[in-house]
Amino acid sequence: MALSRKIAYIDLTNRRVRTAPIPLEMRRRYLGGRGLDMYLLYNHVKPGADPLGPDNVALVSAGLLTGTLASASARVHIAGKSPLTGLVGSANMGGFFGPEMRLAGFDHLVITGKADGPVYLWIHDGEIEIRDASHLWGHDAHQTQTLVRDELGDDDIQVMTIGVAGENLVRFACVMTSLKNAAGRTGMGALFGSKNLKAIAARGRMDIKIAFPEEALDYNKEIITQVTSAKVSKTMQKLGTLFIWGTTNSTGLVRVRNFQSNQIPHADDIEPESIEEEMIGTAGCFGCQVHCRGRYFIKKGPYTGAYVEGPEYTSLGAFGAEVGCTTKQTVLVGNHLVNTYGLDTLETGSMIAWAMELFEKGILTTKDTDGLDLRFGNDEAVIEAVHQIAQRRGIGDILAEGPLKAAEKIGKDAIKYLIHVKGMSNLHSDERPTPALALNIATASRGSDHLRSRPAIDLYHLPEKVLRKIFGNPVPYDGPLTSDYRDYEGKPWEVLWQEMCYETVDCLGICKYHTVFLGPNMPNFSEWPKLIYLNTGLEFTPKDLWDIADRAYTMERLFNLREGLTKEMDWLPDRYFDEKTDRGLPVVRGKSIDRDKFRKMVDEYYKLHEWDENGQPTEKKLKALGLENEPTHKL
Amino acid sequence: MSKTKEESTAKKTVRGRTSGQFRCLNCFERLTPPPGAKIFTCPNCGYAWRLSWFGPGEPRIRGPVWDVNEAQTQKSMAEKGGN
Amino acid sequence: MSKILVIDPEKCTGCRLCEQVCSVKHERVVNPYRARIKVVKWEMEGKILPVVCQQCEDAPCAAACPGHAIARNPETGALEVNYTLCIGCRTCMNVCPFGAMGFDWVENRVIKCDLCGGDPQCARFCETGAILYVDKSELSSLKQKKGAESLMDLMTKVTAAITQAG
Ligand code: SF4
Numbered sequence: 001m002a003l004s005r006k007i008a009y010i011d012l013t014n015r016r017v018r019t020a021p022i023p024l025e026m027r028r029r030y031l032g033g034r035g036l037d038m039y040l041l042y043n044h045v046k047p048g049a050d051p052l053g054p055d056n057v058a059l060v061s062a063g064l065l066t067g068t069l070a071s072a073s074a075r076v077h078i079a080g081k082s083p084l085t086g087l088v089g090s091a092n093m094g095g096f097f098g099p100e101m102r103l104a105g106f107d108h109l110v111i112t113g114k115a116d117g118p119v120y121l122w123i124h125d126g127e128i129e130i131r132d133a134s135h136l137w138g139h140d141a142h143q144t145q146t147l148v149r150d151e152l153g154d155d156d157i158q159v160m161t162i163g164v165a166g167e168n169l170v171r172f173a174c175v176m177t178s179l180k181n182a183a184g185r186t187g188m189g190a191l192f193g194s195k196n197l198k199a200i201a202a203r204g205r206m207d208i209k210i211a212f213p214e215e216a217l218d219y220n221k222e223i224i225t226q227v228t229s230a231k232v233s234k235t236m237q238k239l240g241t242l243f244i245w246g247t248t249n250s251t252g253l254v255r256v257r258n259f260q261s262n263q264i265p266h267a268d269d270i271e272p273e274s275i276e277e278e279m280i281g282t283a284g285c286f287g288c289q290v291h292c293r294g295r296y297f298i299k300k301g302p303y304t305g306a307y308v309e310g311p312e313y314t315s316l317g318a319f320g321a322e323v324g325c326t327t328k329q330t331v332l333v334g335n336h337l338v339n340t341y342g343l344d345t346l347e348t349g350s351m352i353a354w355a356m357e358l359f360e361k362g363i364l365t366t367k368d369t370d371g372l373d374l375r376f377g378n379d380e381a382v383i384e385a386v387h388q389i390a391q392r393r394g395i396g397d398i399l400a401e402g403p404l405k406a407a408e409k410i411g412k413d414a415i416k417y418l419i420h421v422k423g424m425s426n427l428h429s430d431e432r433p434t435p436a437l438a439l440n441i442a443t444a445s446r447g448s449d450h451l452r453s454r455p456a457i458d459l460y461h462l463p464e465k466v467l468r469k470i471f472g473n474p475v476p477y478d479g480p481l482t483s484d485y486r487d488y489e490g491k492p493w494e495v496l497w498q499e500m501c502y503e504t505v506d507c508l509g510i511c512k513y514h515t516v517f518l519g520p521n522m523p524n525f526s527e528w529p530k531l532i533y534l535n536t537g538l539e540f541t542p543k544d545l546w547d548i549a550d551r552a553y554t555m556e557r558l559f560n561l562r563e564g565l566t567k568e569m570d571w572l573p574d575r576y577f578d579e580k581t582d583r584g585l586p587v588v589r590g591k592s593i594d595r596d597k598f599r600k601m602v603d604e605y606y607k608l609h610e611w612d613e614n615g616q617p618t619e620k621k622l623k624a625l626g627l628e629n630e631p632t633h634k635l
Numbered sequence: 636m637s638k639t640k641e642e643s644t645a646k647k648t649v650r651g652r653t654s655g656q657f658r659c660l661n662c663f664e665r666l667t668p669p670p671g672a673k674i675f676t677c678p679n680c681g682y683a684w685r686l687s688w689f690g691p692g693e694p695r696i697r698g699p700v701w702d703v704n705e706a707q708t709q710k711s712m713a714e715k716g717g718n
Numbered sequence: 719m720s721k722i723l724v725i726d727p728e729k730c731t732g733c734r735l736c737e738q739v740c741s742v743k744h745e746r747v748v749n750p751y752r753a754r755i756k757v758v759k760w761e762m763e764g765k766i767l768p769v770v771c772q773q774c775e776d777a778p779c780a781a782a783c784p785g786h787a788i789a790r791n792p793e794t795g796a797l798e799v800n801y802t803l804c805i806g807c808r809t810c811m812n813v814c815p816f817g818a819m820g821f822d823w824v825e826n827r828v829i830k831c832d833l834c835g836g837d838p839q840c841a842r843f844c845e846t847g848a849i850l851y852v853d854k855s856e857l858s859s860l861k862q863k864k865g866a867e868s869l870m871d872l873m874t875k876v877t878a879a880i881t882q883a884g
Pocket residue numbers: 072074094095283284285286288289290291292293511512513
């Protein structure tokens with residue numbers, strides 16, 4: 001039974017492992033994955049703990065449906081206090097690790113303390129060993145996986161690992177599995193590195209029992225058809241997430257040269273269709289028919305012959321628009337480097353773009369960069385900066401500290417040019433013309449983030465009737481909703497709805513491309529109860545799932561507030577209000593966010609959440625969710 | 636509709652899908668270009684799009700015809716008086 | 719009726735959905751290691767090859783089986799193991815040139831693809847066309863089409879190159 005999986009407490013300081021069953025009550029309250037992680041985070045991290053100290057906790061969790069017949073049930077979630085923001089650290093990834101960890105008998109790992117030398121965990125058929133990893137230290141994220149497989153003599157082993165960036169405590173290092181799957185954001189790789197934890201290997205042969213096998217097969221087929229018959233999915237099957245560029249750059253919704261324009265014209269070489277020419281096909285995560293991961297070989301330069309997966313849409317910003325580069329070679333090589341170093345591509349590109357603007361403004365000079373010519377559009381400098389960040393050399397050592405700490409180190413007006421929220425950089429998107437998306441990044445629990453609550457379908461100009469159908473389920477909503485993405489009205493509800501939607505898939509262990517994210521008619525609260533029931537036998541109503549998501553999201557909020565979040569941090573950088581967009585279609589040109597209207601949006605968003613005017617969940621709300629006594633230490 | 640015959644939301648959704656069209660990013664009209672077309676100008680607003688085909692009969696916008704659309708935008712912004 | 723599974727490794731995305739649904743169909747659990755099909759991967763090199771029984775005409779497994787336990791199901795054309803005759807010696811595993819004969823350590827017996835009694839789940843779920851379930855009479859034209867497609871690709875490229883050069 002999927003529900004028989006255990007939780008393991010792994011104390012690296014004393015090299016002790018203890019396992020325990022997971023009470024059904026906790027599944028009913030948090031499902032698993034990100035939800036249960038948030039409970040564990042609040043309960044196991046001491047208030048005020050140093051994110052890179054032994055008191056921080058690394059959590060690794062499978063979703064409730066990970067590995068089951070639920071279309072792309074591939075995800076594994078990683079959490080801890082973020083070395084980047086000091087707030088919620090949380091990221092998940094696909095690939096094959098999550099299902100394998102479940103086959104090996106575990107749903108949740110609570111990793112505490114710090115090993116006295118490099119170690120990795122070996123999880124197999126109900127057992128967990130802490131093994132020496134001195135010989136793995138210093139190897140990149142791809143080599144490490146091969147070395148572990150060779151050492152343990154089994155090619156079916158799945159490995160999650162950090163690269164050199166995580167070892168060097170780059171505050172936005174990620175944890176990787178396979179070639180490109182990354183638990184990318186909030187610096188979970190640095191968290192692993194701080195514990196001397198290089199990798200986790202899993203291999204299991206334990207059955208995951210399906211409650212109603214025949215029915216689950218049939219329903220999975222229906223769900224898959226619902227997903228893959230959508231235009232977005234068909235596009236992604238060929239182009240991966242790169243496809244988004246066609247809409248965003250054509251409209252004028254991308255962040256160019258840090259934040260100096262919102263469209264990069266004539267950049268035909270980095271268009272998805274141009275990058276597709278390099279691709280030999282696409283790859284899928286466990287059980288996924290969308291298979292969005294591009295596959296290619298590098299054909300030129302020092303990495304010729306390297307087999308690579310990706311690039312993602314985010315890398316078009318990181319090695320394209322944000323840094324003012326327009327050659328696909330830079331995107332392809334940059335993508336390869338962040339994957340092998342184990343760096344969050346998005347944060348990496350944003351840090352470099354910011355440094356370039358500082359360079360342009362004279363805040364940084366060649367003296368600060370040891371001669372590195374950080375001019376926008378300098379392809380070589382961008383690639384060199386990636387090396388320097390991962391290896392913490394030169395200016396890279398400062399950039400490796402992440403937005404706020406680096407700004408403090410550089411001083412002067414550096415902070416004014418940062419495009420971040422809560423100390424995490426934004427995607428290469430420009431939200432000035434789209435208040436809904438702006439509210440999303442301003443309020444998301446892990447900082448500027450498109451995967452917490454982005455109502456991306458707000459851009460699709462859907463008829464109000466369709467919007468009502470999606471956003472009115474499972475909780476009725478009769479406030480305003482409009483098709484115009486420039487509106488401020490009704491958008492807070494969309495953001496909140498997406499928060500609940502994404503939280504639920506993250507608790508279930510399902511990929512976001514299989515729910516309402518990039519396409520409107522995708523599985524969501526209407527489909528999930530049946531999916532959960534047929535696979536696990538557990539019964540939930542759509543509203544139950546909403547409440548669980550709400551509970552988990554509220555835990556994130558409580559954690560953030562405890563660790564120093566203030567109302568002022570649910571806000572945008574000044575540039576969103578003070579500078580106008582200069583390019584794009586007439587609908588997006590000359591736009592900035594209106595401060596007063598935006599203030600109202602944030603207030604309304606709080607109200608809809610039943611948080612007080614300071615963004616603090618009300619007593620009443622906490623009681624309704626059964627959170628008034630946290631921490632309760634049930635796990 | 637009887638309980639046994641009730642169609643799942645998943646199935647209903649699939650039935651409602653359309654193909655062969657794309658939406659003009661400027662005026663949001665649904666447009667049906669001739670199969671295989673590489674460039675298509677929106678008959679509604681005059682913006683020109685470079686198309687790519689990700690499947691037989693499945694068009695998408697690859698990018699704008701930069702100069703045409705920029706000229707259009709300049710014109711309409713001027714008419715509106717800047718913003 | 720005589721249908722057969724046809725594998726096209728080039729189309730495989732390595733998602734292992736086939737392993738997943740196979741194990742659910744046969745064992746009512748998700749456990750890829752108990753599936754009758756396996757996607758063998760050299761992940762870091764980007765090489766993928768799904769391995770499954772070819773239902774050989776002159777099957778080494780059936781020929782080698784000392785208990786004569788492996789015989790063709792006349793309805794589906796699948797070679798099936800008759801477990802009352804099987805003595806569990808695993809000779810079939812040794813002689814199968816594809817490694818398509820598996821061993822289930824839970825039930826303690828060899829396992830192989832039985833085409834799910836005529837509705838193979840792997841082909842049902844694989845949307846990329848990497849696993850097809852087709853009538854034997856279509857086999858040649860399928861291959862011819864594929865060959866022609868790659869030739870056509872090549873010719874288009876050559877023509878384009880010539881036009882460009884000219
Ligand atoms: S859509 Fe992409 S990321 Fe999501 S499960 Fe499928 S292959 Fe993985």
